[in-house]
Amino acid sequence: MSPTPPRLALTGIVKRYGATLANDEVALSVAPGEIHALLGENGAGKSTLMKIVYGVVAPDAGEIAWDGRPVAIADPNAARRLGIGMVFQHFSLFETLTVAENIALGLGSTRPLEALAAEIRQVAARYGLAVDPGRHVHHLSVGERQRIEILRCLLQQPRLLILDEPTSVLTPQEVEGLFAMLRRLAAEGCSVLYISHKLEEIRALCSAATVLRAGRVAARCDPRAETAESLAEMMIGGRVVRTTRAARQPGPPCLVVDRLTLAPEEPFGTTLRDIALELRAGEILGIAGVAGNGQAELLAALAGERRSAAARIALDGRPVGHLGPAARRARGLAFIPEERLGRGAIADYSLAENALLTRLDARTAPRGLLDPGAVRALATRLIARFGVRAAGIAARGRSLSGGNMQKFIVGREIDAGPRVLLAAHPTWGVDIGAAVAIHQALLDLAAAGAGILVVSEDLDELLGLADRIAVLAGGRLSPPVPVAETGAEAIGLLMGSAPGDAQRMADAAAA
């Protein structure tokens, strides 16, 4: 037994949302100076637990002890007064304000902005975080924004720093920098709670781990003594199935983009510059890059939501740049958008109605009238063929878990028999089992002769799926390289070379 009490000790935490138990009798203990991993799939209750610790959400039952004394954390201000800092997964930054203004808002102090700016520079230098306090946040890359969130916490001399999925937006090189900073912080006595589902990172960084599954503590372990395999099994409570990959023979080009340049529609958007790519039938082409480097703009241009000159984009040799999404779908292009509920499907529609969103054709609606039998048959087939767990074809979109809804959307597009499939972040936020099923479906579709373009921030996903990978950075697309000839390190360097990140490159060179 250690004589010093744990920095943070949770016992018997219960939080219920309607019928679901988000946290069920959760206990967790973090020692001073420890980097503790909170591991679990999406929906396992990690975020709820952290919101309770940070005072955003009140628990229904349970106790929180801080340095051995029981405390009640009524709101985020109370958490900050204790010395708890939190870096959110979806950043809580204000786009139109400057870095210093954002940090001032988070500090709750009344010191003038000039003095604060000097302090920001000082703390930033101490921990190797490069930022300019006077810049507006909307000019910054995602990695830089995260540094501001972290700085905001560091300026309050935290004694416990919580990071929620911090690396999902970083290049591999940035991840190394983040880890070095966290280790330094821990060595100075600050505890770190590190929420993630990336197993290799947790093994590299953390000295203790609590694994959550379906709201309960499934296991506690020392991740350094475990393998990624064994951690994954604790997380999902069973064996991990692997994808199988048939040999594929790339055919003729099915989607060709020729010198596409497009100004953004959104004020904070990225300009696409001189994009050229050639996707061949039976091939999976991966587009890597940190979000906000033109991914949304490229997908909108390819799917037809943004139109361009006809000749810029060709589908099976025919120009389609001037056509809208429906006309492109009719020519064999299918699209899996990144937002499941909102763009891919409608939360309040039944699965049958959601199936119709992209499959309204002569079979489901002959002569303009819906054929209920054909619609039912289509939805039933999708559910059965792609293993969607749902209460039936009348189930509302919002009643499905993220993974099952995504399987349904991916299935709907694959079942249409597309010549070309665009998939945006196909496994973002889905559980491991669903991710494997989706990857397998994509591999099978490519083996059947379709060309697939996968845009993802998850390098491991692209390295496992794609035949070739190109990197989108600052609105420019690098030439694709065969996966066999590259690795995470080389792609990471390309990802970091966006023009907006010139500052970071300069810092790296100076370090």
Next chain:
Amino acid sequence: MPDAFVLLALLVATLRAATPLLLAGFGELVAERSGVLNLGVEGMMLVGAAAGFIATAATGQPLLGLLVAALAGMLMALLFGLLTLTLGANQVACGLALTIFGIGLSALIGLPWQGTPIAGLASVIWPGLDAAGPVAQQLMLLDPVLWLALLLPALVGAFLYRSRAGLILRAVGESHEAAHALGYGVLRVRYAAVLFGGAMAGLGGAYLSLVYTPMWTENMVAGRGWIALALVVFSAWKPGWLALGALFFGFVTIAQFQAGAFGLEVSPHLLSMLPYLATVVVLVLISRDETRRKLNAPAALGKPFTAAG
């Protein structure tokens, strides 16, 4: 120097015509910067105009009337806040309802006071007004409320961009989730902003009924509340542009009165339309840059906030 005197008179008249818009517009600007879209400006102005007039007519104290008008506007804003902030009702629908309510309420309470004469604000503050020379008379028409309206752009600008409270207000209007996560009382900030908007709208309405045309007639705000709303949006939520827009409206209003003096034979109804039309057209032209507008628009505008958990 008759020309200089005419210019002075024109300037004073323009400022007086612009004052209600400056007051209501800057009140609404602050409310919208905190993320609340209150379409009830016209209704709050009318109730302020009626309440201020009644208080003045009953007591003979225009300063008391101004205070009552501001409080009446705040009461209207409080009602709006209860519905949209506490109860989370739709802001557009509630704002429209507030205007319709304000039209009816002001007509009802103002009915017995129609045609009642009151002493104008200027003659109460400056007892020597009637005896003064023409130039001094013009200068005396620049009353304290007008000076407040002229200072509002600078005051609101300094508050929004130089003070910590203004920073928090902008943050709440930009992303209420993020502000809440940082521990700021989103609803408290919004209540304060909406109440300020109500007080300014009430004051703007009372300026019409106590100073600009010292009398009460039904629906006398005549759409100025709507123009104030349009000014806020078309000025891209920027204090400087809003002030220019309000002054421009005042100028066209006065120019339109003068048109008759130049022997222009146009229907008076067309002429009284002119300030509204000209203001909207000019503002649309200067706010064509969509990127700039999106950059300045409070991102959380009109979205109801409820704390999770």
